Amino acid sequence: MSRPLSSAACKGTATDMRYRDLDWKALWQEEYRHKSRPRRKPGDWDRRAGDFAASHKESPYADEFLARFNWQPEWTVLDAGCGPGTLSLPLARRVKEVTALDFSAEMLAQLAKEQTRQGLTNIQRVQAAWEDDWQALAIPPHDVVIASRSLAVDDLPGALAKVDQWARRLAIVSDRVGAGPFDPDLFATLQRPCEPGPDYIFTVNILYQLGIQARVDFITLEQDRVYPNREKARASLLWMLSEPPLSAAEEARLEEYLDARLQPRPDGSWLLTRRQPARWAVISWSK
Numbered sequence: 276m277s278r279p280l281s282s283a284a285c286k287g288t289a290t291d292m293r294y295r296d297l298d299w300k301a302l303w304q305e306e307y308r309h310k311s312r313p314r315r316k317p318g319d320w321d322r323r324a325g326d327f328a329a330s331h332k333e334s335p336y337a338d339e340f341l342a343r344f345n346w347q348p349e350w351t352v353l354d355a356g357c358g359p360g361t362l363s364l365p366l367a368r369r370v371k372e373v374t375a376l377d378f379s380a381e382m383l384a385q386l387a388k389e390q391t392r393q394g395l396t397n398i399q400r401v402q403a404a405w406e407d408d409w410q411a412l413a414i415p416p417h418d419v420v421i422a423s424r425s426l427a428v429d430d431l432p433g434a435l436a437k438v439d440q441w442a443r444r445l446a447i448v449s450d451r452v453g454a455g456p457f458d459p460d461l462f463a464t465l466q467r468p469c470e471p472g473p474d475y476i477f478t479v480n481i482l483y484q485l486g487i488q489a490r491v492d493f494i495t496l497e498q499d500r501v502y503p504n505r506e507k508a509r510a511s512l513l514w515m516l517s518e519p520p521l522s523a524a525e526e527a528r529l530e531e532y533l534d535a536r537l538q539p540r541p542d543g544s545w546l547l548t549r550r551q552p553a554r555w556a557v558i559s560w561s562k
């Protein structure tokens with residue numbers, strides 16, 4: 276018997292498609308193909324590392340993320356795609372050891388600087404990519420594996436299987452909800468399509484098809500972000516608009532966006548306000 280997939284599908288032909296027929300890997304690849312910016316390379320993240328570290332110091336993301344789990348002092352944690360240590364640094368005070376892995380040398384250098392400043396001796400830094408052979412790199416399984424906002428890979432099912440394989444007790448992945456940090460209003464002002472690529476719903480369904488029933492929770496971030504000056508605020512927006520380079524007309528629209536949303540603060544810093552807050556899904560499963 277044929278079943279309608281949706282009212283839209285009903286308009287044309289009926290379909291026999293069932294949930295189990297959906298190939299989430301293929302759907303993810305198709306969505307990924309449409310995303311508006313190319314995948315960033317280690318050098319791109321190197322250039323972003325200083326600003327990323329500075330702007331994420333103030334963000335409530337790490338506290339919100341860490342508050343969702345019952346960290347144990349004897350645990351070892353692998354933080355893959357650790358960036359400047361958004362989670363590795365606060366985690367090092369709660370668990371026995373953290374392995375902080377990233378393919379960007381500059382992100383790891385930011386982490387090293389802060390690690391020294393805080394006197395934390397239980398973070399081991401590893402420069403490696405998701406795609407590398409972790410066995411050959413002698414990275415052992417850890418009690419917890421975290422992939423926080425870092426699963427930018429061509430093979431998502433492969434990377435998720437790796438998270439699962441390297442986690443002994445708990446695996447945690449956080450992923451964008453919809454546009455996430457990409458402000459749709461910015462794209463509308465520039466008259467560019469906002470195509471951020473596949474979001475968390477693909478991740479949850481790919482996990483399901485891997486036989487993993489994950490828990491999903493959400494973090495809604497603040498709508499305001501503080502920058503030391505207009506140039507830094509502008510640079511953070513340009514990071515979202517990396518490709519293609521801005522035309523002269525788009526440059527002018529970007530300035531309009533900044534004029535409308537950037538307010539000076541009494542201490543000399545600047546507050547950038549967006550209408551829609553960024554949301555992240557925190558997807559976790561026990562082993």
Ligand SMILES: C[S@@+](CC[C@H](N)C(=O)[O-])C[C@H]1O[C@@H](n2cnc3c(N)ncnc32)[C@H](O)[C@@H]1O
Nearest residue numbers: 320356357358361377378379404405423424425
């Ligand atoms: C958005 S930052 C997230 C950093 C941190 N986990 C957080 O939540 O704040 C993404 C990080 O993933 C790293 N990354 C991206 N693709 C990677 C890959 N294929 N292998 C290893 N690290 C990668 C980048 O260098 C960057 O530090």
